[in-house]
Amino acid sequence: MLVLHHAWRSSASRRVRLCLAEKGLEFESHLVDMMRMEHHSPEYLKINPNGVIPTLILDDGRSLYESGTICEYLDEAYADPPLRPADPYGRAVMRNWIRYADERIGNLIIFNWVHSLAKVASTWSDAELADKLKQIPSKERQEAWIRAARKPYTEEERATARGKLVAMLDKMEDTMRQTRWLAGDAYSIADIALVPFIKRIDEEIAPDEMTPARHPRVAAWWAAIQSRPAFATARIEGFQDELAKT
Numbered sequence: 350m351l352v353l354h355h356a357w358r359s360s361a362s363r364r365v366r367l368c369l370a371e372k373g374l375e376f377e378s379h380l381v382d383m384m385r386m387e388h389h390s391p392e393y394l395k396i397n398p399n400g401v402i403p404t405l406i407l408d409d410g411r412s413l414y415e416s417g418t419i420c421e422y423l424d425e426a427y428a429d430p431p432l433r434p435a436d437p438y439g440r441a442v443m444r445n446w447i448r449y450a451d452e453r454i455g456n457l458i459i460f461n462w463v464h465s466l467a468k469v470a471s472t473w474s475d476a477e478l479a480d481k482l483k484q485i486p487s488k489e490r491q492e493a494w495i496r497a498a499r500k501p502y503t504e505e506e507r508a509t510a511r512g513k514l515v516a517m518l519d520k521m522e523d524t525m526r527q528t529r530w531l532a533g534d535a536y537s538i539a540d541i542a543l544v545p546f547i548k549r550i551d552e553e554i555a556p557d558e559m560t561p562a563r564h565p566r567v568a569a570w571w572a573a574i575q576s577r578p579a580f581a582t583a584r585i586e587g588f589q590d591e592l593a594k595t
């Protein structure tokens with residue numbers, strides 16, 4: 350059976366759970382406690398050298414990381430129902446959306462960590478922080494933890510990050526003037542890639558931008574996705590509600 354190392358609130362984990370749910374695939378759930386930095390333990394780094402979640406363990410024991418790659422793998426390995434356009438151009442457009450999500454947007458740290466990880470990290474002594482940083486494999490994430498522990502993101506940084514997310518909504522709106530979904534006329538892993546971000550925008554970051562008056566096509570897209578049975582199966586629930594359970 351597939352095994353998923355994940356967390357309920359993690360955006361990248363949500364993306365993979367949504368893909369698994371669309372495919373009707375069951376998995377064994379291994380929750381990773383990021384507050385305790387379980388994702389930086391030597392055992393976890395063996396299955397995901399980047400020290401982030403999620404990680405999928407295949408039936409034969411091999412591991413796979415990077416949520417975008419995991420979704421593409423699942424779509425190829427489990428063909429039905431397809432989550433990619435049938436034509437090569439559509440698939441190329443789909444990959445550009447995935448790339449856009451990963452390279453330009455895949456950073457909700459500014460909005461999410463402040464609720465949870467920053468609260469824990471800010472209580473560490475300098476010695477504890479130095480110790481924890483040694484376990485974190487990438488410079489970029491070390492920097493993110495230093496920010497969480499010592500230098501909270503400023504209002505200006507939050508405004509810039511919010512602006513990027515609103516620009517993403519504009520880009521989605523423009524695209525859906527031509528096609529029903531982001532990569533053509535069928536729902537695909539391009540749409541799935543953006544779901545966790547839209548969830549956070551709608552819930553907290555910029556709900557005013559999600560109205561039919563501001564982005565009508567995005568609002569309709571979001572309503573259609575939330576009414577898919579897989580959305581409930583994947584448990585993409587309120588970030589604040591999930592937070593309250595911890």
Ligand SMILES: N[C@@H](CCC(=O)N[C@@H](CS)C(=O)NCC(=O)O)C(=O)O
Nearest residue numbers: 359360361401402403415416417490
């Ligand atoms: N590009 C990675 C990003 C994964 C990622 O950033 N995961 C977050 C949770 S959504 C994480 O593990 N953060 C903890 C950390 O960086 O220490 C993917 O898409 O899988």
